Amino acid sequence: MSEVDIEWPWQYSFPPFFTLQPNPETRSKQVTAWKSLILTYCQKTKTYLIDVREATQFALFNNSTINRKLEHNVIISILSELQKTGNATPIDKGKNRWEIYWHTLEEWSSLIYEYISNRGMQNTVVTLYELVQGEDSTNEEFNGMQQDVLIKVLRALERERKCEVILDDDIQGVKFFLTVSILCV
Amino acid sequence: MRRRTGLGAIQKQKLEQEKYKDKGNEIQEGQFEQMTKQLEIFKVNLEEFASKHKNEIRKNPEFRRQFQEMCASIGVDPLSSGKGFWSVLGIGDFYYELAVQIVEVCLATNDKNGGLIGLDELRTRLINARGQSKQHQEISKDDLMRAAQKLKIFGSGFNYMVQSVPGELSMDHSAILQQAEKNQGFISVCYLRRELNWETERSQKALDHMVNQGLSWVDLQNPQEKLYYFPSLFTACVNSSN
Structure with missing residues (x-):
């Protein structure tokens, strides 16, 4: 994992932050701080997937300066907390691999739909590659989004009938619909 | 000397004693009256002094401390009452205002420090929160201590930290905090044994608390x-x- 320019909160250099606290009140403060740190870190580093078994490779869970690591099962319990707010999902049964959504899937889908609407790209088919790797979207936050996550985001939009996802062998794309809001005057 | 005896002598003695007593009372009353007068004059003077130097008291922390000390040495607490004639001095207001601000800082930082804050940090935060004018900036630790002591909800016994959560902290806890402060903010059972010669059980109990x-x-x-x-x-x- 490459080192990133991230502004660590004070807790990151506080050694007991890496030990799950016995006092419930303190622990709740600790977990809250971890949740926000994980999301900030993933946003800054554009990390969509965390494999807990390789967690020590992330500076996030391993502060080598103070020689403190966050334990495997503690990470899982914090990620499970993030799951409750729609900010993470385990993608295997052993809960080792986790997708992280610093924006929830719903937030992502409205971001993408807004981008499409602003460019008047409804009713055309866009390939998934174009959407997140294309030159047009380099300044967008969803640029570089992992395909698995992207498909989940688009599926959410699809449920709102705002697009149709096409996943054929020869084309992997999406067609956005023009949604007309009818105002009753 | 021949001893006087008889009823007459006893009565005479009794009469003398009563006279002494009367004289004593008279003198005492005179003294009391004089004292009251003096105190009255003193109060007037002090009041005059305080209102004359009111601005100075509000602005200058050193002056404030000296005034407090002077009042303390004569058994007067200018903060004690918002009603009495001391209220006209407006000294109390300064500390009440400060006390409220202390509570605000304590609440705001409670989340990270668990309700314990060092005087230095408290002072820095207060200065940041208060107005930019010089008068607002000049707050001494002495002022903070006085204001915090006015708030009965605060634990006492520390001369460098303010505790804003309910619960007793004993001398042992105070000693632990002092050691931890010397040691970059942490402590262990072994450290306490080495520094204070405490048995494991004593340290463990205090730390668990x-x-x-x-x-x-x-x-x-x-x-x-x-x-x-x-x-x-x-x-x-x-x-x-x-």
């Missing part, structure tokens, strides 16, 4: 032994803006 109070965090990743950290004494926490 502080963990239960949310004042201390435990660190299990030190290879030698369990460490106890105090966010309120940990530099990075004290200096962090949130």
